[in-house]
Amino acid sequence: MTTPPEDPKEPHVKRRKLLTFAGLGSLLALAGGLAYKHFSATSQIKVESFLTPGSGRKKNILVLTGSGRRRGNSDLLAWAFVKGARAASHEVNVFHTGREPMQACMHCGGCWTHGKPCVIEDSFDKLFPWLEQAELLFFCSPLYWYNFSGNIKCAMDRMYPYSQKNRLRDMPVSETMLLMCGQSHFLRSFAGPAEAYRQMLGYKHWQDRGRLFVTGVDEYGAMAKDKALATAEEMGRLA
Template identity: 40%
Template sequence: MSKNILVLTGSPRKGGNSEMMADAFIKGAQASGHTVNKFDTAAKTISGCRACETCWSKDTACSFKDDFTELEPLLENADTLVFVTPLYWFGMSAQLKSAIDKFYAYAVPGCKRPLKIKESILMICGADEDPKIFNGAIETYKGIADYMKWQNRGILAVPKVSGKGDIAHTDALQQAEKLGTDI
């Protein structure tokens, strides 16, 4: 069955390691007949949630206008959500996290357009050699998936990649493509 997949990227570095992972995943997913949309949070202006409790008061998820309004229809039409980010200070990038914070609107009573997402994936890479460095980001992702009742379809954490393109010297791109093919 064909799925509508949304890939949210969070790296401000164009053509970097996490973007290469996202593109490999997309290649695999499209080869399997899925529809894929990619949304680059780092190229957008999205403020985090302000806890104003005015979600849906203006017929959009967030009452404050920014580029999250471009993301809303993609989120609302997705069956599967894929988070792709570099590791920044033990977590996801701030650009991606700002978008995720606004998911709050989809978890509040009175949500006018509930998400139909049923499953998710996390792909993350970073320079550190110790895989434990990813634990904070992975636990955050697992918490999000659990809270939103999404099935975790996989986590790909790639250490030892720092320079642009370093990931091409690992098997991570093949693993990302396989995640896309198998979804």
């Protein structure tokens, strides 16, 4: 069998085709990348929420925010909650753990020795009178390293004196709510703090009244106008 003679133009045609395919491939990859960036920044905000409507009785609510970023994503969610709660005539205090200098618990054993829960003199002195009035605690934190922010965790730790046998007073808290937001697109990223929250409630015999997790928010303002704000406001109204 004889092979047909080679077309002298053929190598150039092949190269041109290859270059065209490579160009098209790069364009497609670029468009895909841009589309991914756009959608991951805007449309992948997912909300998982659970809420048990309250009795309708007016109560004293303490909101603990966990971010140092003023009017950041968790702040906007917290304020939506406050708006709803105040509209329902609940009395609401807001403490920004991210903006109040507060030392970590030292486990020094000095709880109640000076007639107040803690011997450390810092902004916990401002927080504890509110804790001693609160019937519902609302924790609102950004997700930091798959956990609560250090600021809000510090405030939680400083509540330790209220679990001591020698306590002089207690917190009237019987119910709590949790709200968290983070950059991750996966709800499972919140599993760690959600489990810690569940165990804490079991230990303190507090009732879980609601949880709201918002994924896919990172940039400053990403939360603005999102439907999650309406969910947070509803949580406040039904607190």
